[in-house]
Amino acid sequence: MASGVTQQVNDGGEPFTVEGAPWIRVVPLRTPTLPPATRTNCYLVGDAGRAIAIDPATPYSDEQDRLDDFVQLHNIRLSEIVLTHHHLDHVGDATRLAAKHGVGIAAHAVTADKLRGRVAVTREIADGERLDVGPRGLRAKFTPGHAPGHLCFVDEAASSIVAGDMVASLGTIIVEPDDGGDMRIYLESLQALRAEVAAGMRRLLPAHGAPVDDGGALLDHYVAHRLGREARVAAALTGEAQEVVALVPPAYPDVSPALYGLAARSLLAHLIKLEYDGHARRHADGRWSRA
Ligand SMILES: [Zn+2]
Numbered sequence: 001m002a003s004g005v006t007q008q009v010n011d012g013g014e015p016f017t018v019e020g021a022p023w024i025r026v027v028p029l030r031t032p033t034l035p036p037a038t039r040t041n042c043y044l045v046g047d048a049g050r051a052i053a054i055d056p057a058t059p060y061s062d063e064q065d066r067l068d069d070f071v072q073l074h075n076i077r078l079s080e081i082v083l084t085h086h087h088l089d090h091v092g093d094a095t096r097l098a099a100k101h102g103v104g105i106a107a108h109a110v111t112a113d114k115l116r117g118r119v120a121v122t123r124e125i126a127d128g129e130r131l132d133v134g135p136r137g138l139r140a141k142f143t144p145g146h147a148p149g150h151l152c153f154v155d156e157a158a159s160s161i162v163a164g165d166m167v168a169s170l171g172t173i174i175v176e177p178d179d180g181g182d183m184r185i186y187l188e189s190l191q192a193l194r195a196e197v198a199a200g201m202r203r204l205l206p207a208h209g210a211p212v213d214d215g216g217a218l219l220d221h222y223v224a225h226r227l228g229r230e231a232r233v234a235a236a237l238t239g240e241a242q243e244v245v246a247l248v249p250p251a252y253p254d255v256s257p258a259l260y261g262l263a264a265r266s267l268l269a270h271l272i273k274l275e276y277d278g279h280a281r282r283h284a285d286g287r288w289s290r291a
Contacts, residue, residue: 013039015070018203018211021158023047023134026205027070029058033089037171037208040089042067043162045155046133048075054082054153054162055207059092067093068100082131083107083121084164085147086114090207094119108142110149114180125151138162143193145186146173154196160203160211166193167218170209174262175269183269184276187226194219233270234279234290241287244268 018024023046028039043054058064071078078101081094086107098105104122112121125131127142135157143150146165153162165173166189175181197204197215204215212218229251236250244264248255251270252263271288274280281291 013066018158018160018205021134021155021160023051024155024158024160024162024205025070025074025076026211027067029056029063029067029093030060031057031063031089031092032059033208034171034174037168040207041205041209042093043205044071044076044078045138045153045162046076046079049077050079050133051076052080052082052131052133052138053078053097055084055090055164056081056093056097057088057090064093064096067097078103079133080123080131081105082125082153083111083115083119084152084162084207085150086111086119087147087165090164091115091119098122108140108149108151110144110180111147111151112149114147114149127151134158141192141196143189145182145184145189146175148180148182150189152193154201156201158203159201160205161193161196161201161215163193163204163206163215165207166190167204167212167222168206168208169204169212169218170206173222174266176265177269177272178265181269183226183230183273186269187223187273190219190223190226194223229266230270230273233267234274237274237280237288237290239290241283241285241289243287244271247271247288 013028015027025044027042031040040057042056044051081098106123106125107121109124125140129140131138138153141152143152175183202215204212232251236247248260248263255263281289
């Protein structure tokens with residue numbers, strides 16, 4: 001999926017520059033994220049005089065030192081910290097880095113709300129707003145679903161989209177209903193990103209894993225995968241009310257029992273969408289049947 005760019009990355013978390021877009025530097029930093037991913041990419045976008053850091057997330061001091069060394073080595077003057085969404089593996093270093101550089105933290109209003117009491121967001125970014133970094137700036141694109149305040153950042157000069165957790169080239173994307181995740185809205189956001197790719201923004205820059213040159217193929221795969229799973233979940237429902245955990249084995253035959261806990265959370269996200277679409281029925285006791 002990352003053909004053509006895989007030479008840019010390696011397993012050691014070494015920083016790299018996005019091909020053809022030297023104003024986008026990437027520092028993969030170790031975070032408490034979902035295996036098999038072990039790192040979150042911190043995207044430094046801009047020139048040395050003025051750059052933003054998207055998703056500085058490592059809580060580990062040795063990794064924070066690596067980021068600081070990189071910023072210092074390249075004489076990068078940070079103007080703002082920007083967050084794609086509120087998840088812990090995207091925000092873990094925001095407060096420290098903002099204080100160190102004397103800059104603010106920007107995110108969508110919903111993310112700011114989610115982070116209240118944990119990370120102080122000082123500026124809200126609205127859908128469509130432009131951030132003045134790099135040759136032509138970044139355009140914020142509101143893409144809720146994985147997280148309710150999720151933003152992507154479209155870089156037209158690089159024909160690329162900083163995609164946060166909309167997709168991953170390493171690991172999987174979880175939609176967690178208990179934390180504002182919404183499968184129906186996530187699918188809509190995937191389609192909205194697909195339209196951006198069709199309009200020329202073909203390369204996706206995910207938070208976890210290498211850049212993906214053929215963003216359209218990856219997004220098509222994601223949509224097909226989710227709809228395929230939804231069909232399995234729908235097929236597992238019967239006229240009789242069942243517990244969510246009972247639906248996991250038939251709906252996730254390809255998943256090892258060790259991951260059933262995670263699968264049950266994703267399954268619930270599918271059930272909520274099926275309920276919305278009129279195909280599933282939630283009973284008062286939390287069990288589910290065909291509608
Ligand atoms: Zn996330």
